[in-house]
Amino acid sequence: MDMRLRALNRFGLGARIGEARERFDPRGWLRGQLESDRAGAATRPDETCWPGAISLEDAGRVFGELRAAQRNRDQEAIAASRRRLGEVRNAEASSLLNARIGSEVPFVERLIAFWSNHLCVSIAAKPQISVLAGHYERTVIRPHALGRFEDMVLASAKHPAMLFYLDNFQSIGPGSRVGRGTARRGNARGLNENHARELLELHTLGVDGGYTQADVEALARILTGWSVAGVGPGSRPDERMGFAFRPIAHEPGAKTVMGNRYGEAGVREGERAIRDLCRHPSTARFVSTKLVRHFVDDDPPDSAVATIERTFLETEGDLREVSAALIDLDEAWDERHTKLRTPQDWLVAVMRAVRAEEVPPQLVQILQQLRHTPWAPASPKGYGDTRGEWADPDGLMNRAELARSLAQRAFGARRGSRGSLGRADDPDPTVILSVIDADADDPLIRMVEDRSIPAGERFALAIGGPAFQWR
Numbered sequence: 001m002d003m004r005l006r007a008l009n010r011f012g013l014g015a016r017i018g019e020a021r022e023r024f025d026p027r028g029w030l031r032g033q034l035e036s037d038r039a040g041a042a043t044r045p046d047e048t049c050w051p052g053a054i055s056l057e058d059a060g061r062v063f064g065e066l067r068a069a070q071r072n073r074d075q076e077a078i079a080a081s082r083r084r085l086g087e088v089r090n091a092e093a094s095s096l097l098n099a100r101i102g103s104e105v106p107f108v109e110r111l112i113a114f115w116s117n118h119l120c121v122s123i124a125a126k127p128q129i130s131v132l133a134g135h136y137e138r139t140v141i142r143p144h145a146l147g148r149f150e151d152m153v154l155a156s157a158k159h160p161a162m163l164f165y166l167d168n169f170q171s172i173g174p175g176s177r178v179g180r181g182t183a184r185r186g187n188a189r190g191l192n193e194n195h196a197r198e199l200l201e202l203h204t205l206g207v208d209g210g211y212t213q214a215d216v217e218a219l220a221r222i223l224t225g226w227s228v229a230g231v232g233p234g235s236r237p238d239e240r241m242g243f244a245f246r247p248i249a250h251e252p253g254a255k256t257v258m259g260n261r262y263g264e265a266g267v268r269e270g271e272r273a274i275r276d277l278c279r280h281p282s283t284a285r286f287v288s289t290k291l292v293r294h295f296v297d298d299d300p301p302d303s304a305v306a307t308i309e310r311t312f313l314e315t316e317g318d319l320r321e322v323s324a325a326l327i328d329l330d331e332a333w334d335e336r337h338t339k340l341r342t343p344q345d346w347l348v349a350v351m352r353a354v355r356a357e358e359v360p361p362q363l364v365q366i367l368q369q370l371r372h373t374p375w376a377p378a379s380p381k382g383y384g385d386t387r388g389e390w391a392d393p394d395g396l397m398n399r400a401e402l403a404r405s406l407a408q409r410a411f412g413a414r415r416g417s418r419g420s421l422g423r424a425d426d427p428d429p430t431v432i433l434s435v436i437d438a439d440a441d442d443p444l445i446r447m448v449e450d451r452s453i454p455a456g457e458r459f460a461l462a463i464g465g466p467a468f469q470w471r
Helices: 003-011 026-033 056-071 075-102 106-118 127-131 133-144 149-158 160-165 177-184 194-203 213-222 267-278 281-295 302-314 319-327 343-353 363-369 393-411 429-435 443-449 455-464
Strands: 226-228 243-245 255-257 260-262
Touching: 003 026, 003 106, 003 429, 026 106, 026 319, 056 075, 056 127, 056 133, 075 106, 075 127, 075 133, 075 343, 075 363, 106 133, 106 281, 106 319, 127 133, 127 160, 133 149, 133 160, 149 160, 149 194, 149 267, 149 319, 160 226, 194 213, 194 267, 213 255, 213 267, 255 267, 260 267, 281 302, 281 319, 302 319, 343 363, 343 393, 343 429, 363 393, 393 455, 429 443, 429 455, 443 455
Parallel strands: none
Antiparallel strands: 226 243, 255 260
């Protein structure tokens, strides 16, 4: 096993042609990326650094236009608003993919992608999330990916994208002023447990973390009143989109979650409860297992999980220290442990390999074909992270077919045209072998070096074949 390729492919987002031949200490290279000055650009949420990015204020305006068109039943305006949602979604997704393809701190970018999937929202669920998902990742995930876990979870719980996605913006305490009023009028609007359940099951403790249905209900009551400015009970039309706490919708009285009692304290109840959940030992175990599954093996070794869990607990969820501990895991560098590239990983790795300068316009559509569109998982669990979820025959066949298309693009569609690797009449597809950790007797090497096979086909064999599917 080539340790430099393991660092570039397993921890990073894919080696560039010739990159593994450079002399560097693999673990030192990864640790260096966690330093604040190098990670700064990747973790900065400023919209000016992200072409196509949309501010929360502009997102609220776009969504407001759609709501107004729907209220007026103006089909033409509805169609125009939906087109605008699609434009924002595609621009944000292209900006994200460009960041991954061009990143000089690919380990940090991989961590950002991991946490974005852990605390996922989905544009497939509700139209308003199309204009919020990119902002959510920039302002919730990126700034906290090397910070404290509890800060990231709390920021996630307050972002409009999550409040919309898991319906908390419309959750009303039955004993609140709004709840009592609607009950008197015979159209009671009640408690919504979606956000509370996913906070416990997916974001913190895990499904086996020891919580009960009573804890779900109590946490849901604590989170009543957590809403989106300009939307929901107690809102004003002139409010800018953002987090809003609505006291009139908040359930009064004390609540108990996981044995901890929370006295009536408005928004501070939820903040305290979320921080307590993030510090719970079950959370450390659950999160550590997911991290080891992502960076080491689909079947996470107990020894590696225990190491990361101990670091998580000792540092109170300091994700910079947890990330550094991942680098030091012997299991992560053991060639017996393998990880299949997800479709996004695979496509980004191809683009990085040929040192693409920007995302081709059709890349987002290609990811739709591969069932791995940015910010569009089918459920709050996020996209799958194991071989069994991506190595189905259709998925692998799609990769093979797309490898041909990408090879054609890389080498030029016609003799004499320019592609990403140079002139089509004098290509050298063997350079792609420098990004693949293949054994010397691997048949792939002989095929890629066989000049009797057209250059584009040899390149397609390399990126579509088995060796390139692993990281």
